Amino acid sequence: MGGYFGGLMAHAGAPVTMIGRKPFVDAVQNAGLILDTLHFRGSVPVGASSDLSAVRGADLVLFCVKTTDNAATARALAPFLAPRATVVSLQNGVDNVAQIRAAANIDALPAVVYVAASAQQPGHVKHVGRGDLVVGPECDRTKQLAEIFIRANIPCRISDNIEGELWTKLIWNCALNAVSALGQVKYGRIAENADARKMVETVVDEVLAVARAAHIILPGLEDPKAAMAGAMKIATQMAEALSSTAQDMNRGRRTEIDSLNGYVSRRGAELGVSTPVNHTLFTLVKLIEGG
Amino acid sequence: MGGYFGGLMAHAGAPVTMIGRKPFVDAVQNAGLILDTLHFRGSVPVGASSDLSAVRGADLVLFCVKTTDNAATARALAPFLAPRATVVSLQNGVDNVAQIRAAANIDALPAVVYVAASAQQPGHVKHVGRGDLVVGPECDRTKQLAEIFIRANIPCRISDNIEGELWTKLIWNCALNAVSALGQVKYGRIAENADARKMVETVVDEVLAVARAAHIILPGLEDPKAAMAGAMKIATQMAEALSSTAQDMNRGRRTEIDSLNGYVSRRGAELGVSTPVNHTLFTLVKLIEGG
Numbered sequence: 001m002g003g004y005f006g007g008l009m010a011h012a013g014a015p016v017t018m019i020g021r022k023p024f025v026d027a028v029q030n031a032g033l034i035l036d037t038l039h040f041r042g043s044v045p046v047g048a049s050s051d052l053s054a055v056r057g058a059d060l061v062l063f064c065v066k067t068t069d070n071a072a073t074a075r076a077l078a079p080f081l082a083p084r085a086t087v088v089s090l091q092n093g094v095d096n097v098a099q100i101r102a103a104a105n106i107d108a109l110p111a112v113v114y115v116a117a118s119a120q121q122p123g124h125v126k127h128v129g130r131g132d133l134v135v136g137p138e139c140d141r142t143k144q145l146a147e148i149f150i151r152a153n154i155p156c157r158i159s160d161n162i163e164g165e166l167w168t169k170l171i172w173n174c175a176l177n178a179v180s181a182l183g184q185v186k187y188g189r190i191a192e193n194a195d196a197r198k199m200v201e202t203v204v205d206e207v208l209a210v211a212r213a214a215h216i217i218l219p220g221l222e223d224p225k226a227a228m229a230g231a232m233k234i235a236t237q238m239a240e241a242l243s244s245t246a247q248d249m250n251r252g253r254r255t256e257i258d259s260l261n262g263y264v265s266r267r268g269a270e271l272g273v274s275t276p277v278n279h280t281l282f283t284l285v286k287l288i289e290g291g
Numbered sequence: 292m293g294g295y296f297g298g299l300m301a302h303a304g305a306p307v308t309m310i311g312r313k314p315f316v317d318a319v320q321n322a323g324l325i326l327d328t329l330h331f332r333g334s335v336p337v338g339a340s341s342d343l344s345a346v347r348g349a350d351l352v353l354f355c356v357k358t359t360d361n362a363a364t365a366r367a368l369a370p371f372l373a374p375r376a377t378v379v380s381l382q383n384g385v386d387n388v389a390q391i392r393a394a395a396n397i398d399a400l401p402a403v404v405y406v407a408a409s410a411q412q413p414g415h416v417k418h419v420g421r422g423d424l425v426v427g428p429e430c431d432r433t434k435q436l437a438e439i440f441i442r443a444n445i446p447c448r449i450s451d452n453i454e455g456e457l458w459t460k461l462i463w464n465c466a467l468n469a470v471s472a473l474g475q476v477k478y479g480r481i482a483e484n485a486d487a488r489k490m491v492e493t494v495v496d497e498v499l500a501v502a503r504a505a506h507i508i509l510p511g512l513e514d515p516k517a518a519m520a521g522a523m524k525i526a527t528q529m530a531e532a533l534s535s536t537a538q539d540m541n542r543g544r545r546t547e548i549d550s551l552n553g554y555v556s557r558r559g560a561e562l563g564v565s566t567p568v569n570h571t572l573f574t575l576v577k578l579i580e581g582g
Contacts, residue, residue, distance in 0.1 A: 182473055183578030193581075195574040202567045276493045276568050283486040284575070287474030290484075 001090055002064035003125040004117045005133075005154060007035045010046040012152035017047035017054050020122075025050045027123030037117075037127035039153075055080045060148065061087045063100065063108060067259040070096055071103035078104040086141060090133070092173050092244075093259030094166040109142065111135045112165045116238060118247070129238060131155070136162030159219070167216045168230075171207050173260045175200045175231035178281035180243035181255070182288075188239025191232050199277065204228050206275040207264050213271040249288060257285040292381050293355035294416040295408045296424075296445060298326045301337040303443035308338035308345050311413075316341045318414030328408075328418035330444070346371045351439065352378045354391065354399060358550040361387055362394035369395040377432060381424070383464050383535075384550030385457040400433065402426045403456045407529055409538070420529060422446070427453030450510070458507045459521075462498050464551045466491045466522035469572035471534035472546070473579075479530025482523050490568065495519050497566040498555050504562040540579060548576040 002018065010016035010033070018028060025048040032043035047054075055061055055077055065073045070091075081087070087108040089096040100108045116129035132155035135142045142158050149156035159165045179190055179200060190196045204227050211218055221227045248255040262282040268275035293309065301307035301324070309319060316339040323334035338345075346352055346368055356364045361382075372378070378399040380387040391399045407420035423446035426433045433449050440447035450456045470481055470491060481487045495518050502509055512518045539546040552573040559566035 179575070179578075182575045185578050185581075189578065189581075193574075193578065195570070196578060199567075199571050199574045202571070276490075277571050279486070280490050280493070280568050280571050283484075283490045284470070284473045287470075287476050287480065287484065287487060290476075290480075 001113060001115065001117065002062055003033060003119060003123075004035075004037070004115060004127055004131065005062055005064070005090060005149075005152075007033045007044050007046065007125055008037075008131075008154055009148075009152040011035065011040065011044045014148075014152065015047075017049060017058070019049055019052060019054050022050050023122040024048070024119075027121070031123065034124040035127070036125065037131070038129070052076050053080045055085075057082055058085055060145070061085055063087050063089045063096075064091065066254070067091055067093050067096060067099075067256045068254050070099040074100040074104035074106055078106055081106065086145060088135070088145065091259075092169065092256055093263060094163070094170050095259070095263065109135060109145065110162055110166055112162070112169045114169070116241060128241075132157070134159050134162065134165045136160055136165065161217055161219055164217045164219050167207075167211050168218055168221060170260065170264070171204055171211075171218075171221070171227055172231055172234050174207050174264055174278060174281075175204050176235055177243040177245040178257060178261050178285055179203075180241075181246035181249045182281065182284050184246070186239060187235040187241045187243070191235035191239065197232065200231055201228050202277045203261070203281070204231055206268065206273070206278050210264050210268045210271060210273045210275060213273045214267065245285065249285070254289060255285055257282055257289075262286070292404060292406065292408065293353055294324060294410060294414075295326075295328070295406060295418055295422065296353055296355070296381060296440075296443075298324045298335050298337065298416055299328075299422075299445055300439075300443040302326065302331065302335045305439075305443065306338075308340060308349070310340055310343060310345050313341050314413040315339070315410075318412070322414065325415040326418070327416065328422070329420070343367050344371045346376075348373055349376055351436070352376055354378050354380045354387075355382065357545070358382055358384050358387060358390075358547045359545050361390040365391040365395035365397055369397055372397065377436060379426070379436065382550075383460065383547055384554060385454070385461050386550070386554065400426060400436065401453055401457055403453070403460045405460070407532055419532075423448070425450050425453065425456045427451055427456065452508055452510055455508045455510050458498075458502050459509055459512060461551065461555070462495055462502075462509075462512070462518055463522055463525050465498050465555055465569060465572075466495050467526055468534040468536040469548060469552050469576055470494075471532075472537035472540045473572065473575050475537070476533075477530060478526040478532050478534070482526035482530065488523065491522055492519050493568045494552070494572070495522055497559065497564070497569050501555050501559045501562060501564045501566060504564045505558065536576065540576070545580060546576055548573055548580075553577075 028048040032045045089108045090113045097110045112134040115131045117127040134157045136159040138158045146156040245255045261278040265279040319339040323336045380399045381404045388399050388401045403425040406422045408418040425448045427450040429449050437447040536546045552569040556570040
């Protein structure tokens with residue numbers, strides 16, 4: 001995610017430094033960042049460092065780590081952050097801003113990210129769908145931020161209900177990520193299988209019930225059928241996609257399940273809303289991770 | 292299962308013919324059936340054939356195929372079955388007798404099987420726990436049957452509530468089999484993980500609700516806590532076991548999930564009882580099977 005959005009900004013002429021692991025930094029320093037997007041293919045020269053102190057002096061910081069690394073990264077980043085810096089969380093889940101604030105007192109802005117991209121090898125970004133952002137609420141900082149993204153050809157919308165936008169993305173993630181991982185199937189198989197659709201519908205209904213109890217307004221999803229239809233639309237549009245949870249699991253890496261079905265399960269328990277299927281998906285992924 | 296119980300009967304002196312696939316038959320004809328049980332280790336000479344016609348003239352037929360093969364096997368067996376033959380279903384699930392009757396008009400007796408055994412290679416049975424049966428209801432046929440088993444050192448109890456006994460075993464199977472398979476864990480990990488226990492409790496509660504709606508009396512499980520405690524007792528006693536569903540899945544074979552969580556889900560739907568977690572476990576296993 002960082003490679004894709006940072007790469008587009010560098011391609012548009014912004015002075016960008018990528019912070020990543022050593023194999024990524026070595027690859028980028030050798031051959032530039034390879035962007036293979038739906039609109040552009042080529043190498044983009046860009047600064048790269050594996051040292052978080054490289055964030056010094058940055059006006060804008062795109063916070064794109066896995067949610068499992070939120071606290072550790074925020075704490076390591078804080079000492080180098082300029083007071084005027086804008087930190088934007090480009091992550092899955094609805095509580096990253098709260099986690100980053102709790103860990104290091106950094107006041108980040110949330111962004112909802114819709115992009116299908118993957119790093120096939122370090123420094124090589126393959127983009128296969130969408131690539132747009134939602135930020136909010138409307139204020140000087142978010143207006144400026146949206147302008148910067150748009151100048152780099154990244155569609156960015158401002159919402160006055162950013163919480164609802166984050167939860168909307170959470171619904172799609174809860175509906176599809178763990179099912180794709182545990183069932184070992186691409187999104188298209190979920191959409192075409194009646195039992196899988198029935199299961200996803202229960203997952204979606206549970207997330208909607210938790211959102212309602214948390215007083216979240218979901219833009220355009222007032223009708224529960226609209227939420228299920230939205231999940232199936234994404235599954236059909238991205239029929240060949242395997243979820244990021246599946247990709248993490250297949251590589252033996254920790255997943256973001258704590259921020260997805262795990263979050264819904266925990267929040268549901270706090271609010272007295274029953275979420276047996278979200279809890280089941282969460283638990284099965286955790287059992288595999290621990291195995 | 293057939294190797295274990297048939298092997299014990301042959302070891303006790305009964306004239307036994309094993310019907311199985313060619314590698315099994317070849318192994319048994321070469322070296323006898325290798326029984327490695329908690330009480331006995333050695334080779335047992337026994338007849339073996341890969342041809343179902345070998346059932347001709349048998350007084351007692353132990354029906355031990357996977358439940359997915361019920362209909363096909365019953366139909367293939369029927370023409371060779373002596374009219375006086377007693378067929379006993381030694382299988383997981385509660386509807387095997389009905390399936391065998393529907394497929395081939397064979398009137399089988401149900402047995403509930405408690406045994407931990409596996410075939411490490413064809414013709415080699417490794418037994419690691421229990422090995423007892425429940426048959427019923429009490430009548431001349433079941434009394435005679437129990438006597439035959441007991442003579443072969445196979446503990447066998449007669450129950451007047453065999454339906455309740457079958458459902459009791461179904462609860463254990465629904466609680467542990469798919470979770471072990473999908474979570475890729477042995478039973479012990481399920482018992483020691485709080486989230487897994489919570490998930491299993493929901494599974495058990497759903498099966499109990501379906502049983503209640505189906506007017507099944509579960510012996511000794513009138514208290515829902517007793518059912519969960521029973522599942523956890525089995526998980527602890529068999530801490531090192533991986534479920535048969537997990538073993539099938541890991542070998543890329545069809546599982547018996549249709550007869551376990553799948554059965555509960557279908558029966559629940561018929562009876563108007565909601566079973567979201569059983570349906571989820573069933574659906575995830577089916578997605579993997581189809582993948």
